Amino acid sequence: MPPDAPQARRGWRDYVLLLALACCWSSTYPLTKIGLGSFPPITFISARSLIAAGFLLVVLRIRGIQMPTDFKAWKLFAQQQTINSTFPFLLITWAQQYVPASNTVVLASTTPIFAFLITWAITRHEPATLLKLAGAILGLVGTAVIIGLDALATLDANILAEIVILIATISFACATIFGLRLTDYDPMVVAAGSLLFGGMVLLPFALIIDHPWTLRPTAEALVATAAMGIFSSAFGLMLFYMCLTRLGTLTTNAQGYLRIPIGVGLSVLLLGESVPPNLALGLVLVMAGVAAMTIPKDAYRRWLKRPRR
Numbered sequence: 001m002p003p004d005a006p007q008a009r010r011g012w013r014d015y016v017l018l019l020a021l022a023c024c025w026s027s028t029y030p031l032t033k034i035g036l037g038s039f040p041p042i043t044f045i046s047a048r049s050l051i052a053a054g055f056l057l058v059v060l061r062i063r064g065i066q067m068p069t070d071f072k073a074w075k076l077f078a079q080q081q082t083i084n085s086t087f088p089f090l091l092i093t094w095a096q097q098y099v100p101a102s103n104t105v106v107l108a109s110t111t112p113i114f115a116f117l118i119t120w121a122i123t124r125h126e127p128a129t130l131l132k133l134a135g136a137i138l139g140l141v142g143t144a145v146i147i148g149l150d151a152l153a154t155l156d157a158n159i160l161a162e163i164v165i166l167i168a169t170i171s172f173a174c175a176t177i178f179g180l181r182l183t184d185y186d187p188m189v190v191a192a193g194s195l196l197f198g199g200m201v202l203l204p205f206a207l208i209i210d211h212p213w214t215l216r217p218t219a220e221a222l223v224a225t226a227a228m229g230i231f232s233s234a235f236g237l238m239l240f241y242m243c244l245t246r247l248g249t250l251t252t253n254a255q256g257y258l259r260i261p262i263g264v265g266l267s268v269l270l271l272g273e274s275v276p277p278n279l280a281l282g283l284v285l286v287m288a289g290v291a292a293m294t295i296p297k298d299a300y301r302r303w304l305k306r307p308r309r
Helices: 012-026 028-035 042-063 070-095 101-108 111-123 128-145 150-154 156-180 187-210 219-247 249-253 255-271 279-294 297-305
Strands: none
Touching: 012 028, 012 070, 012 150, 012 249, 028 042, 028 101, 028 111, 028 219, 028 255, 042 187, 042 297, 070 101, 070 156, 070 187, 101 156, 101 255, 101 297, 111 128, 111 156, 111 249, 128 255, 128 279, 156 219, 156 249, 156 255, 187 219, 219 249, 219 255, 249 255, 255 279
């Protein structure tokens, strides 16, 4: 069982990190849609991982921080990368060939629900409070409102791809729980080691299956892949482990709901995808869910005990 989540007092800077993480990861799905126009899924995931790892290793070198050389550290990096990136992103990248980016953003935002259920039913490493349950439900309702009833009615068209995305979100949820084992390491070290492992594991498969030297990627796809590597993967994974250390599993997972408005907005801006007309109502519900799942427990108790007029 993972160790208990840190109980240090949370400040506004911690929640700024959470918002920054949501911004980094919300760009993943529209950028993936662009990259898949030129790259097959395995090559795309391997390339973004190696770009991200290379970027972080350069930054670590500048900071004078050495990567660990012991087997225990790399075993943890390998396990975490498998459930947090390699496995789920292969699933999502494949599914995005059939599912619009905006729908993928919304489906992938259900991670907090699975994390809550796993925490409540299995690990119990954090208090799975009724307030967080209410936040999870609000987030789901907001998600449904954002998708719109018309979009929900068409789920059968690509039901397999959509189920695959949900399986990937369960893997993400497990990664946030078991990622607590890595809180003793510098977040940038964890991100660099994990991404390097993931990229190197997939590289032989990309060479054998995809023959990447035969590809003719567009400039747009190359920029999208580089942006994915640096912002979504490098900065995103580093921020993920920082948030995990400071905010714990359930609160870190709540950024999945913040990704919805950002990701849907980017899908509209970059891909020209349409959004439901009831987006505003959905965003209100989503933000209410995020607030319920992230509000500090002591602040909630003070609110309950405040004098009534």
